[in-house]
Structure formats: C-alpha cells, structure tokens
Amino acid sequence: MxxxxxxxxxxAAGENADAKAKPExxxxxxxxxxxxxxxxxxxxxxxxxxxxxxxxxAENLVEMGRQVGFENSRGPETxxxxxxxxxxxxxxxxxxxxxxx
Numbered sequence: 001m002x003x004x005x006x007x008x009x010x011x012a013a014g015e016n017a018d019a020k021a022k023p024e025x026x027x028x029x030x031x032x033x034x035x036x037x038x039x040x041x042x043x044x045x046x047x048x049x050x051x052x053x054x055x056x057x058a059e060n061l062v063e064m065g066r067q068v069g070f071e072n073s074r075g076p077e078t079x080x081x082x083x084x085x086x087x088x089x090x091x092x093x094x095x096x097x098x099x100x101x
Contacts, residue, residue: 037068038093045095052099058090065092076100 034042041064053061058076065073075090075098088100 034093035068038070041065041068041070042093042095045092045098049095049098052101053090054101058088058098058100061092061098062090 041061044061045065048057048061055076062073062075070093073090073092076088077085077090078088079085085097089097090100092098
C-alpha cells in the first residue's frame with residue numbers, strides 16, 4: 001500500500017510526468033522543419049519585410065524561394081479590394097506580405 005501512495009504522491013507532484021510522456025513528442029521537438037537553404041531564404045525574407053525590396057530584388061527572392069522548395073513563393077502582387085495587401089508585395093514560404101518599393 002505504501003508504494004501505491006508514493007506513486008500517487010509523485011504523480012500529484014508531477015514527478016512521474018516524464019515517465020508518462022509520449023516518445024513521439026520528444027522526436028517531434030528535435031525534427032527540423034526547414035532545410036538550411038530554406039532557413040537562409042526565410043532570414044532574407046524576414047529582413048526584407050522590414051525594409052522592402054526593389055522590383056528586381058523581389059523577383060530574385062521569389063525565384064530563390066522556389067528553388068529551395070517553397071512552392072507558394074509568388075509575387076509581386078496586389079489585392080486592391082482587400083484591407084491588407086493593397087500595396088505591391090511578395091510571399092516567400094512562411095513570410096507573408098514583403099513590401100516591394
């Protein structure tokens with residue numbers, strides 16, 4: 001009986017939580033979502049989002065995005081009837097609405 005109470009006390013204190021954790025949760029934490037090339041393009045896109053790009057820079061970045069596997073890389077484009085995206089912008093992987101000056 002004492003062993004059962006000790007186990008219950010450890011559960012209540014959260015001490016057995018690690019033993020019950022699913023192994024797939026740990027493996028998903030360690031998985032890389034993007035390749036190093038994709039990470040480099042994402043970094044460029046995030047930097048460009050703050051300063052904007054020229055037309056030629058935008059076209060080059062879209063092409064780079066496609067080359068590293070971001071099939072959703074597109075633009076320059078505008079959405080005149082929408083609240084967001086009225087000005088020219090591009091999309092690169094997970095980075096949206098990068099302004100084109």
